[in-house]
Amino acid sequence: MEPNPYIPKLAKIIQIKEEVRGARPVKTFRTQFLSENGFSFRCGQCAMLSIFGRGESMISISSSPLVEDYLQFSILKMGRVTSSLHDLQEGDIIGVRGPYGNGFPIEKWKGKNLIFIGGGIGIAPMWSVLHTALGKKEDYGKISLIYGARTSNDIVFKEELEELRKKIEVHLSIDVEEPEWKEFVGFVPINVLEKKPSPENAIAVTCGPPIMIKYVIQNLEALGFKDEQIFTTVENKMKCGIGKCGRCNIGLHYVCQDGPVYSWAELKNLPQEY
Amino acid sequence: MVNLEDLKKEAKRILEEGKIKYIIGYERSPNGMMSMPAFIKNPEDAERLTWDPSCVYNLTRFLVDEKRRKAKEKKPDTRPVAIVVKGCDSRAVVVLLQEKFINREDVYILGVSCEGAGVVDEKKLTEKLKGKKADKIEFSEKDHFLITSDGEKIKIPAQEILAERCLECRANFPVIYDEVLGEKVERRPEDPFKSIERIESLSKEERWAFWKEQLDKCIRCYACRSVCPMCYCDECVVDTISFAVAADTTAEEKAQKIKWIERSPDSSENFVYHLVRAIHLAGRCIDCGECERACPLDIPVRLLNKKLEKEAKELFDYEVGFDPEKPSLASSFKDDDPEDFIR
Amino acid sequence: MQKILRKKSFPQWVKKLESYKIYAPAKNGDVWNYEAVNHSEDIDLDYLNSVLSPKKIIFPQREIFLEFSTSNDGNPEINEVLPEENPSVIFGVRPCDAKALTLTDSVFGGDFDDLYYWRRRDQAILVGLACHNPPSPNCFCLSVNGSPHSKEGLDILMTDLGDRYYVESLTEKGNKLLNLGNKFFEEPKAKDKKDLEKINLASEKKIKRRIKEIKKIPPQLKEMFDSPFWDEEAMSCIRCGICTYLCPTCHCFDISDEVLSSSPIEGKRVRTWDTCQFPDFTMHSSGHNPRPDKASRLRQRILHKFQYFVERYKNYQCTGCGRCISKCPVGIDIIEVLDKVRDYGT
Structure with a gap:
């Protein structure tokens, strides 16, 4: 059976660090998959984080692929899902699916x-x-x-x-x-x-x-x-992460799949205000 | 009878004077017999304007766009826009004025008479022509429309192909204008609430069944909302996220936006959407019928508004959009209000 | 496999297909749509175009992705929900709508297969009906590599020859369906083939609308990205979702969580149709919106169909069904828009 790309894997938050306090707070989360089969990724790739009942948000992975014990996400509190992420405690379970995007060459x-x-x-x-x-x-x-x-x-x-x-x-x-x-x-x-x-x-x-x-x-x-x-x-609103839902479309590209990393030479060829 | 040349001449004159930003009017569609909205900036383009029974659109919807556009301009052009309005549309202008959404000096109103008739229902006309294509439709004498189809001219009694709302219209002559074309022809409808009385005569169960079947068809394209000149809120309950986001809007404020309605087009969500839409138009809807005309699935959404229009008339003797000086229904108070709580 | 089916035998053939879920055009008021039918006699193939294309069966407006709940230890639990195994037959599919599914196939396939889409797609057998009369005055399939008797994407194509149908099976799935009603079919004779040819030729001539010199359009659109043209064209747009929701090729969607109980948390994650014509489609949570006005959104619809999709999938994302023209509440006509694009600046 083929994997279902829309189903997140469950992951435990093993560490939360407050990076920035105040009106534009940032927290860094480290997560570990509950089951053995997590995923490997390239630097610059993103993952879709889920809080069930609130929704999903595309977040870049801020740890290096050389680190195998955990995935790290540093998240600015911005809207519905990121606010809920900021309310979480160590030990809480979230959904993670991915990795998405091209990554840095x-x-x-x-x-x-x-x-x-x-x-x-x-x-x-x-x-x-x-x-x-x-x-x-x-x-x-x-x-x-x-x-x-x-x-x-x-x-x-x-x-x-x-x-x-x-x-x-x-x-x-x-x-x-x-x-x-x-x-x-x-x-x-x-x-x-x-x-x-x-x-x-x-x-x-x-x-x-x-x-x-x-x-x-x-x-x-x-x-x-x-x-x-x-x-x-390139940052854009995303929902599916796999080039289907159409939101992050810029020219012939879907940023979630073909981006988010672009050289300026590549980006110049895409419409500038999408 | 409205002389189209007079309309074009007047349009050309006001554009040439330079006191008008542009004219929102009607022009013939290059494809088919229906007209479409036209936005005329240059005096020489005034030639494109038309006025005939296919001018179904309530163009006041575009005054909302104009206001939004102007708000974004760094150096706004403060000249008024001119707009062609039928009787019903002019009542929409009145409501926008009453609600102070627009100012009187922002709009130059070119009224046109419906000649005691009104505009066509495209579906009725198509049915009447049995698949033949109409090329042109004109007002004719004595409550008739003159249709040109395949080079042949056919006269059809207006009553047979008029839009439903025109059959129940109480203002087929503009109630507010700077310039008006055509004569005032009095034609009071026999019964302005005929359409809703049919539904009211049904039992509760029958009404539920009727509305469930109708609203289950809804695909939530929001055309009924989008076409309505009164649905001008910056943010609507059905929108998925907050639009009113400023630089200082906090994450909490954004996160706390309540999701009143899910996007799923099932019965419960569709009912909430349509009832919210209708109730927000209570005492504001002028029955231009655009919501129903726009619906791709033929849901009779106009009836919901009609019911509220009837309530306003019966409970408060209030008729929408006749006097810009009068307060709107929601903001008017009467000593003899039938409700206790307000006294 | 090519056969002849007498019109009176059609319901009998359908009766033989009882192991399938049957969809066919059905009329509700003045509106035709594809609905599940229970009785073969109810199928009326004498229909004009449906308001919604059969896309809504393969890619329904709402699809449940998963259910979530809270386990005894307070942690979330999730449960994948896939569409049921339910083989289906869709009758009366217009060639343009079948071709449209080949276009959504390229979107829902690729590096990541969309299991929900493919579960429904793989189980559906598409029985087409050639358009001997254009179902809409705004049909323009001939301009976008289609035709009123195109076989692309279909399993079976039926053509109305008056008292009988010319039935051509195009795939294994189609053969299987014909075999189930074997005794109702006859071998086509020379006259049948001649009639078919005549009808096909005539049907093409009946399509009045065209996009002229369409090949010039994609490069021209690329040049016109920053043109004030879009502001002018979008003046009358009311930003509703009709053009995209009714389009057989549009595939954009939203994913959202529908909460049934907030404590303990329980609900469903669902996909619902969404459209680039709604302002919230691209709005970031920061408040920034890369497509802030209706001009940029109209441009996106046109460019996606006639430039971006062509660049990515080597095909127009339009099959000329004409729905967006016929149903636009303000008369925006994609053919007119593209005509103006082609001649812009000349």
């Missing part, structure tokens, strides 16, 4: 320098690919991260970022001045111009709010990055 990036540029919760889909590259550090060149949030309170993975500084270059920014803040103040695209990553033998990956992505790409191009060197993820 990380195998093709071997030997290259990787620059990750993120804003807000946009760090979640990059977190998986960043850690996968770090796990095989010898395969890649220099790895660096430029990341910003609205305020210092909105920075996701705060402690891990401090740890990360020991391994790679990390440039943080916040949008508006704060007394204790020692690093860059201003929007992420400006910080990109400031830090001037070199396009030579490099791949830039950017995730975050659409408006940030737009200006990051503009500025990367100004720094000499070619369309093929820039990768991003």
Whole structure:
């Protein structure tokens, strides 16, 4: 019997971590499948999380495929389903189906320098690919991260970022001045111009709010990055995750299946406002 | 009789003067005999306008779109739009004015007389022609329509092919206008609630069976809602998510949106949808019949509104859409209100 | 396999198919639709086009995916719900509607098979009826690689020859159905074949509407994505779902949880039809809507059918049934729109 793609597998939440408090809270959830047969995935892929009675929400997997003990999801509280997810406790059971989407072509990036540029919760889909590259550090060149949030309170993975500084270059920014803040103040695209990553033998990956992505790409191009060197993820409303329900359709693509990862060269060929 | 050339001339004049943004009117469909809505911006396009018994649409629906569009414009063009209205449609304008949804200065009303007749029911006409295709339909003298089909002209008594709502119409001449064309022909319907009385005469069980059969057909395309000029809420109970989302809307607020109605088109959900729709039109529906005309499955949704129209008349002696100065039914108060709680 | 069936024998043949669930066009008021029939005599093949295509049998407006409940330990329990094993025969399928199912096949197949769709699809035998008269004045199948006697997607094609049907079986499933009523069928004679040819030729001539030079349209649409054309065309659109819900090829859907009890939690996860014409279809929970107005939604409908689908599946996502034209409450006519697209800017 063929697998039914719409039926989620049950998974237990084994850990919940509050990343960001306040009006735009973010929590990181680690889940383990109840049965033996979970799934393997590529970094950049997503999964559909279910709270039965509330519905489903497509969330990117923020752990690396190199980690086999759990799946990690970092979730901004945004609407109906994510609010319910935020109300859960460790030990609660949710539904997980997937993995969906194409993922980052990380195998093709071997030997290259990787620059990750993120804003807000946009760090979640990059977190998986960043850690996968770090796990095989010898395969890649220099790895660096430029990341910003609205305020210092909105920075996701705060402690891990401090740890990360020991391994790679990390440039943080916040949008508006704060007394204790020692690093860059201003929007992420400006910080990109400031830090001037070199396009030579490099791949830039950017995730975050659409408006940030737009200006990051503009500025990367100004720094000499070619369309093929820039990768991003597209966010769209999704229901089925398997290219059938039609919601995430952009041109001939279904983002859930053919995306969410696109090089700027690919994305340019799709309708811009879908 | 409305002289079409006069309508075109007036349309051309107001566009040339530049005081009007555009005209919402009717034009002939390039395919078939029915007309369709037209949006005329240039004076030379005023030629396209038409007025004949196939102009079934209540164009005031597009005043709602206009308001929404204007709200989004950074530098809105504040000139009024002109709109062609029949008697019934003009009552819809009155309701929108009463409810302060639009302002009088935002709309230039071009009234047209229904010549004591009304507009056709496309299905009745098709049946009457027994499969022959009509190319043109015109008002004719003495309550008749003149149909051109295969080059032949046929005269049909208006009563035989009029839309149901026209048979029960109490305003076949515009009640509000800036300019009006055609003569006022008095034609009071014998019984303005004839259609609903048929249903009222049924027993409770028969009525349940009737409505269940009808509403079970509903596929929830929401055409009845979408075509209605009074269904102008930003967010409707049937919408799946909150539309009124601002930058500061919290996740909790979005999550707390109650799902009143499931999308499943089964009896219970369909009943709730149709009853909610009807009750929200109590004292507001002007019986243009567009909801029923739009329904692809021929559900007689107009009857639900008709029932409420009758209640308003009998209980409160209220007739919808005749006086923009009068408060709407829901916001009017009478000392002799039959209900205790309100006194 | 080609046979002749006398019209009076038709109900007798259907009677032999008692192990199948039978669907056929049925009239309710002025509205034709495909409904389950219990008596073979009730089938009236002298019908015009149904309001909803037989898509609604294969891809029903509501499909239960799973049931969820709460187990004794308080944890959720889920139960897959698949459509019953229930072989069916759909009579009187229009060639355009059968072709439409071949298009939804490509959507519901691919990398992930939609088990719900295929369970119903695989069990359904489609018995077509050629359109010797166009069932709608807005038929335009000839423009979109179809024809009033197209066999695509059908298991059997019947053609009305007056007092008899010309019956051609096109698949194994079709053969099986004919064999069940073996004694009612005759071998076609030369005259039958000649009559069939004549009717097929005449039926094509009766289709009046065309999309001219359709091949020019997909590339032209690609150029027109940002055109103000869409604002103009969408002025009269009232954003209802008729055009898409009635379309035999539209397949978009929603998945939602219907709660029967909130404590302990119990309910069903269901799929229901949805449409790109509704504003909530693409709205993100942030409030951002990539298709914020009716112009972008009308554009999506047209481009999906005549550009994106062509690019992805090498076929128009339209079979020319004309339903969206006939039933649009404001007279939006896809042929007119495409005619204007083709000539835009020239």
